[in-house]
Amino acid sequence: MKKSPRRTFIRDTAIAATGFFIVPRHTLGRGFVAPSDKLNIAGIGVGGKAEVNLPFAWNNGSDNIAALCDVDDRMAVKARARWPKAPYYKDYRVLLEKEQKNIDAVIITTPDHMHAVQALAAMQLGKHVYLEKPLTHDIYEARTLTKAAEKYRVVTQMGNQGSSGDDTRLVETWIQSGVIGEVKKVHVWTNRPTWPQGVPVPKGSFNVPAELDWDLWLGTAPQRDYNPAFLPAIWRGWSDYGTGSLGDMGCHFIDVPYRALKLGYPVSVECNVGSVYTGFFQEAIYYESYPPSSITYIQFPARGEMPPVEMIWYDGGMKPPRPAELQPEEQMGELDGGIIFEGSTGKLMAGLFGRKPTLLPLSKMASATLPKSAFEFVENGSDGHQQQWVKACKKGYGAYTSSSFDKSG
Known part of the structure; x- marks a missing residue:
């Protein structure tokens, strides 16, 4: 397939999204991989x-990395060296x-703005999808992928390994056992952004590195000249490409109260953001960059016997x-953030992924009788997140994964 010029990229992607096409690898059923087979992953x-x-x-070779793709050859050096027999491409469509x-399946680890089109293209071919967090660039895309996973009957997993x-x-x-009573408020915080936010679009003329296909990197985003201020990783702070601190880390931190409190969609969201001043009483607003800081109030309705x-x-x-309840020498959360549940009979504090959960005051932990997990553990915990998906792919559509798109979308 010839490389499409940029002016047709969005058009072609939109057209592909409306159609259906598949050449199944196995004849035993759509998306089926015999348990004895190695899963072939791109x-x-x-x-x-x-x-x-x-x-x-x-x-370690239990399954097969069958193909590799990256728009930047510099980012692909390690993978190409590790799996030298895997064909390498720059364009995911090719x-x-x-x-x-x-x-049989794809693992997508690209900037947020490309998640939806790449995942949808793979699902339309009947390929199982592991998609790095956040699931998508906006809410509409997330709901689209959720529906697509059901339509094309593929196994999915978002990469929030916690x-x-x-x-x-x-x-x-x-x-859910009522250790701290009814929970009506929960605080969640992160040390992000650790990349620039609340800044103007950088200026300057730069040559595109020979290893990078800038046109493919932009993908569905608006046309813009190359600037090293956008990549790698620092695209997170720009609204055309990333989702800011909340989108980037909320998938990890908020997932814990989302599950523990059986939360669904909120009924209201209100956000206060930090200001940037470029001079005395000269407040600047940069719409193309996420704010430098924020406090967001999210209201959830009652769920069964659980209060709002x-x-x-x-x-x-x-x-x-x-x-x-915390003593002066005791740390609140962890260095990268934390979670505090406020219950009617106590408080519970934890870190990222719910790490080191503890009652407050900390002294209560010594005498408290706490229930063991009522939920089945995943083999190897958060380190087993990818393998859980691999095993589910071999079982076929309907096999359980911790963060399938019906949950993460």
Whole structure:
């Protein structure tokens, strides 16, 4: 397939999204992989977090990395060296066209703005999808992928590995067992952004590195000249490509109370953001960059016998009030953030992925009788997140994964 010029990229993607086409690899049924077979996996975006996702899925050769794709050759160096026999592509559309008979599943680890079109293209071919967090660039895309996973009957998993962690299940058990009574408020905070936000679009003229296909990197995003201020990783702070601190880390932190409190869709969201001043009383607003800090109030309705809940999200250095139950020398949460559940009979504090859950004051932990997890643990916990998906792919559509799109979307 010839490389499409940029002016037809969005058009072609939209047309493909409306159709259906598949050449199944196996004749035993759509999306079926015999349990004795190795799962043949293609990596779309093979640098950064993919350097964890792909090896964990490959599992020392128990399964097969069958094809690789990255728009930047520099990001693909390690993967190409590790799996030298895997065909390498720069354009995911070319990979899917040429390798569709040779792959069963894809692991997508690309900037947020490309998640939806890449995942949808793979699902339309009947390929199972592991999609790095956040699931998509906006809510509409998330709902589209959720419906597509059901329509094309494929196994899915979002890459918020903490959803497979032991601590997440332990917090879920404690909260639902009433250890701290009824929970009506929960605080969640992160140390992100650790990349620029609340800044103007950078200026300057730069040559595109020879290893990078900038046109393919932009994909469905608006046309813009190359600037090293956008990549790698720092695209997270730009609204055309990333989802800011809340989108990037909420998938990890909020997942714990989402499960423990059986939350669904909120009924209202209100956000206060930090200001940027470029001079005395000269406030600047940069719409193309997410704000430097925010506090977001999210209201959830009652769920069965559970009361309404207010969740408050903090980022950019913002934190909740320090609980009176904490001693001066005791740390609130962890260095990268934390979670505090406020119950009618006590408080529970935990870190990222629900790590180190503890009652407040900490002295209560010594005498408290706490229930063991009521939920089945995932083998190897958060490190088993990718393998859980691989095993589910071999079982076929309907097999359980911790963060399938019906939950993460």
